Amino acid sequence: DGYIVTNNHVVEDATELRVVLFNGRELDAEIVGADPFSDLAVLKVEGDDFPSVPFGEAEDVRVGQWVLAFGSPLNAELSNTVTSGIISSLGRYSGGNNSISNYIQTDAAVNPGNSGGPLVNLRGEIVGINSAIATRTGTFNGISFAIPVDIVRNTVEQLIDSGAVERGYLGISFGAVNPALARALDVGPGAALVAAVTEDAQGREPAGEAGIRPDDVITAVDGVTLRDSRQIVSLISNKRPGDRVDLTIVRDGDEETVTVRLGVRPENPLGTPQGGEQLQPMSESGDDAEPAEMEGLGLTIQTATPAALRRFGIEAENVKGVLVTGVERSSEAYRDADLRRGVVITEVDRKPVANRAEFESALAGVGAGETFLVRVQRFARNGDAVSTLTALTKPD
Structure with a gap:
């Protein structure tokens, strides 16, 4: 019917679109619909009796399966190139919650210009749409990514039906x-x-x-x-x-x-918390509370006074808790609990702690060798905070 699937990033800035067929024939194309979230778009050219490629089934895709990647890499002289490889991995996740972030990884050679081309199995069925590469050079380094066929099918059907995608x-x-x-x-x-x-x-x-x-x-x-x-x-x-x-x-x-x-789904939903920025302290004198080492936990803490917070670039108001001023890199706190300098601990073992004394009192109620929950606040430079849970183990 003249519908063509490609990547949104291929056509999003285009003012005029022309499609070149395998036999060299050129056709004007228009965008039926585009979905930046999945990085997919559907084009339409006039005519009929065009050859087409059927969709495969996502549940049939397996790691180690042979696949072929079609496209026109790098320049026009390399148009209509086919490369082969295997499915290296499934469910590769990238980014936060403003993209589909789920890809097929393959080692079939894909370069700039391949975007929007099909990834097919040996039965000639589409299992993905080539979309991205992982590279340090700008060209193929053995790792490429395709949007899975179930996402392609769902998105394309909606774009053809209504020109938009409801998620x-x-x-x-x-x-x-x-x-x-x-x-x-x-x-x-x-x-x-x-x-x-x-x-x-x-x-x-x-x-x-x-x-x-x-x-x-x-x-x-x-x-x-x-x-x-x-x-x-x-x-x-x-x-x-x-x-x-x-x-x-x-x-x-x-x-x-x-x-x-x-x-x-709203157009720009809240982003996935990434743990906040790791801020570097600024030079300023006048502590309102002395730091203390928590032996065995690998932490140095002090009451989160306004002056102490400012040294870490935190301008938030009404903060109650203990400020982490040091973390041993070899500790569980750093390695597994993801605690860093500049975060504020507000609960220990589900008990609120407003200062260092309350932290030490709550910790004393935890048995040796027991794991306990810790609530922390991570601050951005504008003072916004994200509250998350983590856990620590009290040393024997």
Whole structure:
């Protein structure tokens, strides 16, 4: 029918589009619809009886499977090039929650100019659309990425039907659980920690309506165990508003299943917390509280006074807790709990701590060798804070 699938980044800045067929024939094309979120676009040329390539099935794609990549790399003299390789990995996740962030990795040679070309199996079925490479030179280094066929099919069908894509929206801001927290809660390393409940494009809070709360840990979506917290984005975004999904969550040590009716994804949802910036302290004198080393934890802390916070570039007001002023790189706190200088600890073992004395009192109530939860605030330079959970183990 004259529909052509390509990448959004190939056509997004174009003022005029012409398609060159394999036989050299040139046709004017127009954009039917484009979706920056998945980096896919659909074009239309006039005519009929064009050859087409069928879609394969995402569940049939396997690591080690042979594939062919079609495209026109580098320049016009290399148009209509076919390269071969294998599926190197599935479910490669990149970026936060403003892109589909789920790719097929292959070692089939792909270079600039290949974008938008099909990745096909040996039956001639599309299993992905070539989209990106990992490179330090600007050209192929043995690692390329394709958008999976299930995402392509869903996006293309909607673009052809309406020129736009409606995506389901869970309504949370989230981040990955760090190794220390995963051990403390006995969850997998791919689990997602809910940081906040957010509104969809219509002002609903889909997750909030279902009872999801900050500090809930999501371990599975519709029975699919998360291998990476960012997997939530592709699992949810490939569904439609109004669809229902079952989330397996861990709350206060107990596992339960919650059903969420998805909302409408806003154009620019809240980003995934990435742990905040690691800020360097500025030279200034006049501590209001002396730092103290927490032996065995690998931490140096002091009460989070305004003067102490300013030395780390934090201008936030009404901060209650203890400021981490030093972390031993060999410690669990640095390696697994992801604690860094400039974060503020506000809870220890689920008890609020407003100063160093309260921190030490809460820590004294933890048994030797026991793992306990720690709430921290991570600050950006503008004073905005993200609150997250982590865990530490009290030394024997």
